[in-house]
Amino acid sequence: MPESIPENSVGLVKPQTAHFAQPLALDCGRTLAAYDLIYETYGKLNADSSNALLICHALSGDHHAAGYHSMLDRKPGWWENYIGPGKPIDTNQFFVVSLNNLGGCKGSTGPTSLDPKTGKAYGPDFPIITVRDWVESQVLLGERLGIKQWAAVIGGSLGGMQSLQWSIQYPDKLRHCVVIAAASKLSAQNIAFNEVARQAMLRDPEFHEGRYYEHNTVPKRGLMLARMLGHITYLSDDAMRAKFGRELREGKLNFGFDAAEFQVESYLRYQGESFVDRFDANTYLLMTKALDYFDPASDYEDDLAKALAPAKAQFLVCSFTSDWRFAPARSREIVHALQQNRLAVSYAEIEAHQGHDAFLIKIPHYIAAFSAYMQRIAKEINA
Amino acid sequence: MPESIPENSVGLVKPQTAHFAQPLALDCGRTLAAYDLIYETYGKLNADSSNALLICHALSGDHHAAGYHSMLDRKPGWWENYIGPGKPIDTNQFFVVSLNNLGGCKGSTGPTSLDPKTGKAYGPDFPIITVRDWVESQVLLGERLGIKQWAAVIGGSLGGMQSLQWSIQYPDKLRHCVVIAAASKLSAQNIAFNEVARQAMLRDPEFHEGRYYEHNTVPKRGLMLARMLGHITYLSDDAMRAKFGRELREGKLNFGFDAAEFQVESYLRYQGESFVDRFDANTYLLMTKALDYFDPASDYEDDLAKALAPAKAQFLVCSFTSDWRFAPARSREIVHALQQNRLAVSYAEIEAHQGHDAFLIKIPHYIAAFSAYMQRIAKEINA
Numbered sequence: 225m226p227e228s229i230p231e232n233s234v235g236l237v238k239p240q241t242a243h244f245a246q247p248l249a250l251d252c253g254r255t256l257a258a259y260d261l262i263y264e265t266y267g268k269l270n271a272d273s274s275n276a277l278l279i280c281h282a283l284s285g286d287h288h289a290a291g292y293h294s295m296l297d298r299k300p301g302w303w304e305n306y307i308g309p310g311k312p313i314d315t316n317q318f319f320v321v322s323l324n325n326l327g328g329c330k331g332s333t334g335p336t337s338l339d340p341k342t343g344k345a346y347g348p349d350f351p352i353i354t355v356r357d358w359v360e361s362q363v364l365l366g367e368r369l370g371i372k373q374w375a376a377v378i379g380g381s382l383g384g385m386q387s388l389q390w391s392i393q394y395p396d397k398l399r400h401c402v403v404i405a406a407a408s409k410l411s412a413q414n415i416a417f418n419e420v421a422r423q424a425m426l427r428d429p430e431f432h433e434g435r436y437y438e439h440n441t442v443p444k445r446g447l448m449l450a451r452m453l454g455h456i457t458y459l460s461d462d463a464m465r466a467k468f469g470r471e472l473r474e475g476k477l478n479f480g481f482d483a484a485e486f487q488v489e490s491y492l493r494y495q496g497e498s499f500v501d502r503f504d505a506n507t508y509l510l511m512t513k514a515l516d517y518f519d520p521a522s523d524y525e526d527d528l529a530k531a532l533a534p535a536k537a538q539f540l541v542c543s544f545t546s547d548w549r550f551a552p553a554r555s556r557e558i559v560h561a562l563q564q565n566r567l568a569v570s571y572a573e574i575e576a577h578q579g580h581d582a583f584l585i586k587i588p589h590y591i592a593a594f595s596a597y598m599q600r601i602a603k604e605i606n607a
Numbered sequence: 608m609p610e611s612i613p614e615n616s617v618g619l620v621k622p623q624t625a626h627f628a629q630p631l632a633l634d635c636g637r638t639l640a641a642y643d644l645i646y647e648t649y650g651k652l653n654a655d656s657s658n659a660l661l662i663c664h665a666l667s668g669d670h671h672a673a674g675y676h677s678m679l680d681r682k683p684g685w686w687e688n689y690i691g692p693g694k695p696i697d698t699n700q701f702f703v704v705s706l707n708n709l710g711g712c713k714g715s716t717g718p719t720s721l722d723p724k725t726g727k728a729y730g731p732d733f734p735i736i737t738v739r740d741w742v743e744s745q746v747l748l749g750e751r752l753g754i755k756q757w758a759a760v761i762g763g764s765l766g767g768m769q770s771l772q773w774s775i776q777y778p779d780k781l782r783h784c785v786v787i788a789a790a791s792k793l794s795a796q797n798i799a800f801n802e803v804a805r806q807a808m809l810r811d812p813e814f815h816e817g818r819y820y821e822h823n824t825v826p827k828r829g830l831m832l833a834r835m836l837g838h839i840t841y842l843s844d845d846a847m848r849a850k851f852g853r854e855l856r857e858g859k860l861n862f863g864f865d866a867a868e869f870q871v872e873s874y875l876r877y878q879g880e881s882f883v884d885r886f887d888a889n890t891y892l893l894m895t896k897a898l899d900y901f902d903p904a905s906d907y908e909d910d911l912a913k914a915l916a917p918a919k920a921q922f923l924v925c926s927f928t929s930d931w932r933f934a935p936a937r938s939r940e941i942v943h944a945l946q947q948n949r950l951a952v953s954y955a956e957i958e959a960h961q962g963h964d965a966f967l968i969k970i971p972h973y974i975a976a977f978s979a980y981m982q983r984i985a986k987e988i989n990a
Contacts, residue, residue, distance in 0.1 A: 252862035352862045412847035412871040413839065419872040420835045423879075426864060427828045429812055445810045449832065452803045456796065464795035470902065477900055479635035479735040481809060481892060486899065488795040489802040496806070509864060516869065517860055519853065 232308045233300060234266040234291035234315050239331060242368050248326075248361060251354040251517075257340070261365050262331030263287050263323035266307060267315035269370070275605050276371040277313060278362060278398075279303065279322040280379030280386035283454070283511045284503055286330035289322040290315075305586045312594040313378070317602040321369060326361050327353040327510040335506030336437070346506075348434025353510055355382075355389045355518045362386070363394055375601050376400035380583035381550065382511065385518045388558065391535040392520055400601050401537040402594075405547055405583040407554035408528050408561070409519035414549065417457055418512040421450035425505045434506050447505045448496035455495050460546035460579030464488060528561035535562070539569040540597045542590065544582035570597055612675060615691045616683060617649040617698050620674035622714060625751050631709075631744060634737040634900075640723070644748050645714030646670050646706035649690060650698035652753070658988050659754040660696060661745060661781075662686065662705040663762030663769035666837070666894045667886060669713035672705035673698075688969045695977040696761070700985040704752060709744050710736040710893040718889030719820070729889075731817025736893055738765075738772045738901045745769070746777055758984050759783035763966035764933065765894065768901045771941065774918040775903055783984050784920040785977075788930055788966040790937035791911050791944070792902035797932065800840055801895040804833035808888045817889055830888045831879035838878050843929035843962030847871060911944035921951040923980045925973065927965035928958050953980055 229235045241262045248256045264287050269276060279289050281302070290307035292300050307313040307320060324332040327350060335350040342349075366374065377398045379387040384406025391401040410418070425431055428446030432439050459467070468488035477485060484490035524530035539562055543555035552573050562569040572593035576582040582590070612618045624645045631639045647670050652659060662672050664685070673690035675683050690696040690703060707715040710733060718733040725732075749757065760781045762770040767789025774784040793801070808814055811829030815822050842850070851871035860868060867873035907913035922945055926938035935956050945952040955976035959965040965973070 348864075409853065411844055412851040412853065412869070413842075413844045415853070415869050416835075416839045416847065416871050416875055419867075419869075419875055420832060420839065422864065423835065423876070424807065424832055427831075448810075449803060449807055452799075452806065453836070456799045456803065459796075461794055461796045464799065468795040470792065470795065470798070470905075479896075481731075481805065481896075484802075486795070486798050486802075488799050492799055492802055493806070513862075513864075522853075 229292060232310050233304065234308050236295075237264050237266065237288075237291035237293065239264050239287055239293075241331065242365055244361075244364060246364075248357070250351050250357050252352050254351040256326070256333070256351065259326060259333035259361070260331070260337075261323050261326070261333075261361060263321055263365060264289065264291075266290055266320040266322075267318050269319040270605070273371055274373070274375060275317065275602075276319045276321060276366075276369070276374050278366065278374050278377045279307070279313075279320060280358070280362070280377065280383035281322070281325065282379070282381035282383045283515065284499075284508070285383065286328060287322050287324040287332075288330070290320070302584065305584065306594065312591055312598050314598065314602065317605075318375065318598075321365070321371070323362065323365055325353070325358050327507060327514075329504035329507040334504070335434070335510065336504050345437045347437060348506060350506065350510065352513050355385050355514055356393060358386055358514070359389050359393050362390075363397065366397070372397070374398040375605060376402055376598075378402040378404075379406070380404035381406060381580065382515055385515075389518070389520060391537045391539070392532060395534045395536040398537050399604075400540070401535070402540045402542075402597070403555070403558060404542040405544055405550055405555075405580055406558070407550040408521060408558050410516055415516050417453060418516055421453050422509055422512055424449035424453075425509060431505065436505070442500065443505045444500040447500050447503065447508060450508055451499035452492045452496040455492055457549045458579060458581045460548060460577060462546055462577045463579050463581075466577065528557060529564035532561050532565050532567075535565060535567055537567070539567060540572070540594070541569060542572045542574060542583070542593065544574050544576040544578065544580070546577050547580045547582060549580040615693050616687065617674040617691050619678075620647050620649065620671075620676065620684075622647050622670055624714065625748055627744075627747060629747075631740070633734050633740050635735050637734040639709070639716070639734065642709060642716035642744070643714070643720075644706050644709070644716075644744060646704055646748060647672065647674075649673055649703040649705075650701050652702040653988070656754055657756070657758060658700065658985075659702045659704060659749075659752070659757050661749065661757050661760045662690070662696075662703060663741070663745070663760065663766035664705070664708065665762070665764035665766045666898065667882075667891070668766065669711060670705050670707040670715075671713070673703070686967065688967065689977065695974055695981050697981065697985065700988075701758065701981075704748070704754070706745065706748055708736070708741050710890060710897075712887035712890040717887070718817070718893065719887050728820045730820060731889060733889065733893065735896050738768050738897055739776060741769055741897070742772050742776050745773075746780065749780070755780070757781040758988060759785055761785040761787075762789070763787040764789060764963065765898055768898075772901070772903060774920045774922070775915060778917045778919040781920050782987075783923070784918070785923045785925075785980070786938070786941060787925040788927060788933055788938075788963055789941070790933040791904060791941050793899055798899050800836060801899055804836055805892055805895055807832035807836075808892060814888065819888070825883065826888045827883040830883050830886065830891060833891060834882035834886075835875045835879040838875055840932045841962060841964045843931060843960060845929055845960045846962050846964075849960065911940060912947035915944050915948055915950075918945070918948060918950055923953045923955070923977070925955045925957060925966070925976065927961065927963070928956065929960050930963045930965060932963040
């Protein structure tokens, strides 16, 4: 918990909930009759509502991107390093909106919410949500907040896929699009990792075909394994080497299976076990499907340039050299497709050893590139 | 099953078992009172026993490296591409010995064997075996077969770790050492993958603390997940892209979790499920520990050159450009340490897109380099 809130934090924040009673038609063919979206805002909306930024979260992220919910919080929001007064996403200049996506488990309607039809949690009956569905729901949230056009839609990883999809789906509703550590589609290897994570959860005897809430249990083994595996793909080989090497916890081998022997084992077990207390397996499953399904070029004979033809925004694309989940080459594919459409695109390939997680971490070159771009947007607004 | 045995196969082979009644002191401090080693031989031992090659297997390998056990076999031994008449490991010229390692589940003493003390399967009571222990037991097998010095000890992946350890531990007992797609120690990332695989098995409710045999069950979920994960690390990102891309099994998304949607999911599920029928979880656990623990430089202030100082063999080291499990840089570390000891070392870095699995696959440049080296050994023998 912070002794005092740091000066460059947005400070104490309070989530708000917007209820939507208008049915939402989904990609899967089903309709969500009504739903809630939980969100936070930081900074002030200006008079002509031209300074609004939308933040889209990644797989296990949520609406709590910056600040603290209480003085008892051990940690601030997930993008505290980048959102706040004087930070790249400068809350002195921008009005920032961050939501928990549909299907989430942190307050927006998702598998843990009550299904009005049955009076029980949706569980596995919650429809599979796509990135396109998220954009639809985010548009409605923007309208609710009086935002006709976002100064920028911004996201990292799965969040970057959402910002990219915004530029295609609602080209007039954003002026800038920031796509960080993302890809225009998953590779077979990416899907393979998701599939192992899914099977770990689906085959956990405590999964009960997704109705584990009714059994007063959670598929904790499966969710733990999924998270451990995720963490391997978030860190680079180099970052793991730097962080853990082959350090032994007790300085010697113990020739057994019970205790974690190497530091990296201990780290992964902790990450996996603690995740179980704060995340829902059905939501995790949905998020992996949203990742697998995202592929805007698939309707255009795999031609990403064609898929991006409707886009009008200006783009910032960032990647990190040691990110092997979504390697720089994947970002360059996006940059190339944008250039083919003669769109304005800035591309920053950041030298960083931290792997995919780099997008969350303070890295001077990244801060510089991101800040410079955001200041340009601020200048346009004030011009 | 083969309609007929191909001409360049060693043909029908029959495994043999050697019983050892002399206790074997292990690295872990425990002793194995007696044990069996199952092995196969291909080719003929020459008059002065100078043409013997030892093949060391990788994580899920065994003694059946070449040929067929019966005309009903669907597949030949695991290194059929490289062992046989006229192949790189030419059975017209060499006497080839391939064994199942201690701790294995294919006929050598391991967790599925009966513990004479209890009359039940060893299960989790089987001691943790190290690469050094394997070399000790392989030396004894060699003596049993009348082989005082191997023309070469050869292995890929974990097998390459064994051949490397041979060169340190018994420098006078081999003239050549072939280390393929290996590393002198696991990285933190390698250990991390093993740890996820282990946790999948250890936390499977059907694991019963390793005594699942007594419960007439097997931890099939855990073993399946471990194997799925393994397969991701055996293939390169490129190989997966080439093999599966984002191909959908039914040509369209089905918005559900039950069926495998993408081809890569279907492949992994099949690999995982079929592995359960042919491998033992306790053995898999032991193999991952042998991998994690292998680190000959750890007793020499992490100086691999010092660890390799006793070596006298000549070396062939091979790596594959797309192998991200044990990347070429890991092989180059070995080459560099050998060179520091002024040992004769040939290094072949093979351009290949198949990833770690490349060491099992027919690749013209690899065949050429491997054959050339083995022919040099044959010439020495016949000189």
